[in-house]
Amino acid sequence: MGRDPRYDILFQPMKIGPVTARNRFYQVPHCNGMGHQHPQAHAAMRGVKAEGGWAVVSTEECEIHWSSDITPYIEARLWDDHDIPHNAMMCEAVHRHGALAAIELTHNGPSSSNLTSREALIGPRHEPSSYHPWQARRMDHADIRDYRRWHRDAAIRAKKAGFDIIYVYAGHDLSLAMHFLQKRRNDRSDEYGGSLENRVRLFREVIEDAKETVGDSCAVAVRFAVDELMGDGGITSDGEGREIVEMLAELPDLWDVNVSNWKNDSVTSRFAEEGYQEKFIGFVKQLTSKPVVGVGRYTSPDHMVKLIKSGVLDFIGAARPSIADPFLPKKIEEGRIEDIRECIGCNICVTGDYLMTPIRCTQNPTMGEEWRKNWHPEVIAPRASEDRVLIVGAGPAGLEAARALGQRGYDVHLAEATTELGGRVNREAALPGLNAWGRVRDYRLYQIGKMPNVTVYRDSRLSADEIRDFGFEHVVLATGATWRKDGVGRSHTFPIRGFDAAAVFSPDDIMAGRLPEQGPVAVFDDDHFYMGGVLAERLRQQGLDVTLVTAADTASSWSANTLELMHINKRLRKLGIAVVTAKDILYYDGAHLHLACVYGGGETKLPAIAVVSVTARLPEEDLWLALDADRPALQAAGIKSVTRIGDCLAPGLIVQAVYDGHRYAQNLGRPLSDAVPFRRAMPLVTVPS
Numbered sequence: 001m002g003r004d005p006r007y008d009i010l011f012q013p014m015k016i017g018p019v020t021a022r023n024r025f026y027q028v029p030h031c032n033g034m035g036h037q038h039p040q041a042h043a044a045m046r047g048v049k050a051e052g053g054w055a056v057v058s059t060e061e062c063e064i065h066w067s068s069d070i071t072p073y074i075e076a077r078l079w080d081d082h083d084i085p086h087n088a089m090m091c092e093a094v095h096r097h098g099a100l101a102a103i104e105l106t107h108n109g110p111s112s113s114n115l116t117s118r119e120a121l122i123g124p125r126h127e128p129s130s131y132h133p134w135q136a137r138r139m140d141h142a143d144i145r146d147y148r149r150w151h152r153d154a155a156i157r158a159k160k161a162g163f164d165i166i167y168v169y170a171g172h173d174l175s176l177a178m179h180f181l182q183k184r185r186n187d188r189s190d191e192y193g194g195s196l197e198n199r200v201r202l203f204r205e206v207i208e209d210a211k212e213t214v215g216d217s218c219a220v221a222v223r224f225a226v227d228e229l230m231g232d233g234g235i236t237s238d239g240e241g242r243e244i245v246e247m248l249a250e251l252p253d254l255w256d257v258n259v260s261n262w263k264n265d266s267v268t269s270r271f272a273e274e275g276y277q278e279k280f281i282g283f284v285k286q287l288t289s290k291p292v293v294g295v296g297r298y299t300s301p302d303h304m305v306k307l308i309k310s311g312v313l314d315f316i317g318a319a320r321p322s323i324a325d326p327f328l329p330k331k332i333e334e335g336r337i338e339d340i341r342e343c344i345g346c347n348i349c350v351t352g353d354y355l356m357t358p359i360r361c362t363q364n365p366t367m368g369e370e371w372r373k374n375w376h377p378e379v380i381a382p383r384a385s386e387d388r389v390l391i392v393g394a395g396p397a398g399l400e401a402a403r404a405l406g407q408r409g410y411d412v413h414l415a416e417a418t419t420e421l422g423g424r425v426n427r428e429a430a431l432p433g434l435n436a437w438g439r440v441r442d443y444r445l446y447q448i449g450k451m452p453n454v455t456v457y458r459d460s461r462l463s464a465d466e467i468r469d470f471g472f473e474h475v476v477l478a479t480g481a482t483w484r485k486d487g488v489g490r491s492h493t494f495p496i497r498g499f500d501a502a503a504v505f506s507p508d509d510i511m512a513g514r515l516p517e518q519g520p521v522a523v524f525d526d527d528h529f530y531m532g533g534v535l536a537e538r539l540r541q542q543g544l545d546v547t548l549v550t551a552a553d554t555a556s557s558w559s560a561n562t563l564e565l566m567h568i569n570k571r572l573r574k575l576g577i578a579v580v581t582a583k584d585i586l587y588y589d590g591a592h593l594h595l596a597c598v599y600g601g602g603e604t605k606l607p608a609i610a611v612v613s614v615t616a617r618l619p620e621e622d623l624w625l626a627l628d629a630d631r632p633a634l635q636a637a638g639i640k641s642v643t644r645i646g647d648c649l650a651p652g653l654i655v656q657a658v659y660d661g662h663r664y665a666q667n668l669g670r671p672l673s674d675a676v677p678f679r680r681a682m683p684l685v686t687v688p689s
């Protein structure tokens with residue numbers, strides 16, 4: 001099927017200074033936990049995006065100089081010529097598929113750590129580091145000259161590496177160029193401080209420097225946060241943000257505009273809809289003739305067309321939509337809209353950066369595995385045999401295994417105990433704000449629906465005998481997990497006294513609509529990610545008095561890794577949910593939770609007519625235990641393998657379930673081995689002189 005003419009406008013080539021993008025799909029900078037430490041994996045990941053049709057493929061933040069290291073985070077580096085080959089590798093991969101390569105140069109000043117270089121941080125003024133208990137020193141004129149030279153030198157190295165677009169970065173409250181713009185950071189009395197014109201001077205100079213040094217053949221882009229979402233205390237899109245765009249309007253070759261800081265820019269679907277930045281960035285195109293890129297978790301081609309036609313954007317910028325589906329542009333071009341694997345806005349991709357590990361994506365299990373495992377988001381090896389596969393359970397693991405095995409051409413039989421397909425995704429997507437998570441199910445069901453070799457059986461709870469009777473060569477158990485409600489979990493290795501009461505509920509109860517009839521209700525969150533907070537919200541929706549109790553120092557503490565910590569905590573308070581931190585449960589007497597401070601101190605009592613225990617889960621492994629107990633019977637039935645995947649193996653996040661299902665499908669028919677199952681970048685033992 002060809003492209004719908006409605007979308008032709010998205011495929012117009014666009015000039016950006018001296019270079020031309022083949023269409024309007026622009027992968028904006030995004031880090032990935034690979035950067036300079038995993039250059040091959042990084043290059044391959046970017047190459048796949050180019051193959052998928054993006055016209056511009058950008059790096060993540062790239063440190064221009066060793067005095068700006070952001071260790072332990074793993075980003076790109078261009079400290080000196082030794083870093084050129086790593087970056088050139090990405091340019092080659094991107095160019096091979098006809099896209100332009102962009103690099104986001106930055107010196108992060110007080111937002112660096114310099115834990116590697118041990119150099120003193122620098123900034124517009126003496127001020128504490130953004131994250132650490134030490135300070136940045138005020139830059140003098142020699143420092144400013146040095147910084148400009150480092151930026152020019154890095155631009156030259158970027159050009160040598162093969163980049164087509166060189167960024168000057170003033171975004172996310174992270175870079176020197178932005179810090180000089182900010183009233184609250186810049187208290188200088190020289191020509192770089194005071195009036196807005198003075199505060200803009202350094203940004204202007206660095207853009208001019210880049211144009212002068214590499215602008216003959218490379219486009220010079222800026223990434224600028226037009227609004228910091230902090231009112232008059234920061235840059236605002238109807239104040240200085242607008243004035244700055246006015247002042248520099250025609251200077252760069254492209255404006256990539258967004259909001260700041262990162263948690264506001266990459267906001268999850270729980271807290272914002274597609275297009276959430278438009279009200280802030282909408283003004284930019286009226287002030288410049290240069291192309292404008294904007295972001296907002298764009299996955300709908302109709303929405304994209306509207307943005308172009310209504311003069312909001314020239315390029316559709318995307319980080320997460322390009323991670324969830326590197327082939328998004330190609331699918332629109334080929335008239336395969338329904339095949340788009342839409343980002344669910346969960347920010348698991350962001351955890352790669354925070355935890356300094358290769359990027360993962362809930363929707364796209366091949367993300368980060370392009371080089372490591374030679375996986376491709378659209379292509380998979382054909383089946384290795386005519387073996388048939390029975391998958392028991394149609395949650396995220398079972399659905400992905402069925403989809404990928406089906407794509408390989410296997411004869412797949414997917415049996416689901418209930419009448420609904422989707423498993424935990426159905427239950428969780430019905431919780432407040434998590435509706436978009438249903439895309440995990442929807443994408444897979446649509447794909448499976450097209451596969452004549454995948455048969456789905458609903459309402460089919462199977463026994464071990466029935467499984468043996470079918471005699472399919474391979475059995476996959478994807479039966480999920482169940483939340484326990486005895487309180488056992490991270491904080492308690494034995495059941496909590498009193499948790500056997502009828503008034504104690506599990507997350508499964510709440511998701512199944514079995515709610516306490518009256519409050520006050522205490523949610524004991526020993527899981528620390530989204531579930532405790534979201535269930536508290538669900539109970540509050542019901543009009544109940546709710547208190548979230550956690551032994552951690554903040555509610556939903558792990559959600560710092562998905563940029564949601566602040567959003568969740570604000571929402572809990574806004575909804576009137578009380579939050580009790582650093583308290584563990586001693587026992588429950590049916591009317592009160594008896595609590596103790598984790599740091600010591602006396603016992604306190606919290607009134608609780610009902611308790612929701614969010615602690616741990618147990619795999620649904622009865623089938624496994626029954627089948628595994630009688631291996632000779634399996635053999636007699638012609639069953640070659642029985643494998644547990646997803647939560648049935650070890651309860652985890654949805655991203656892990658999808659990955660596990662995919663991995664099973666990739667590996668079926670491959671010989672078992674003790675070898676490391678992925679490639680690693682091994683550091684050279686020679687030291688550059």
Ligand SMILES: Cc1cc2nc3c(=O)[nH]c(=O)nc-3n(C[C@H](O)[C@H](O)[C@H](O)COP(=O)(O)O)c2cc1C
Binds near residue numbers: 031171319
């Ligand atoms: C995993 C991840 C890493 C990111 N890293 C960067 C970065 O290095 N530099 C940057 O300017 N923006 C970074 N961003 C922000 C994105 O470029 C983008 O502005 C934001 O995610 C909103 O766009 P989206 O809705 O298309 O994801 C990152 C976003 C994600 C999801």
Ligand code: SF4
Binds near residue numbers: 347360361362
């Ligand atoms: S991890 Fe989640 S937010 Fe990130 S790209 Fe994938 S689906 Fe989107």
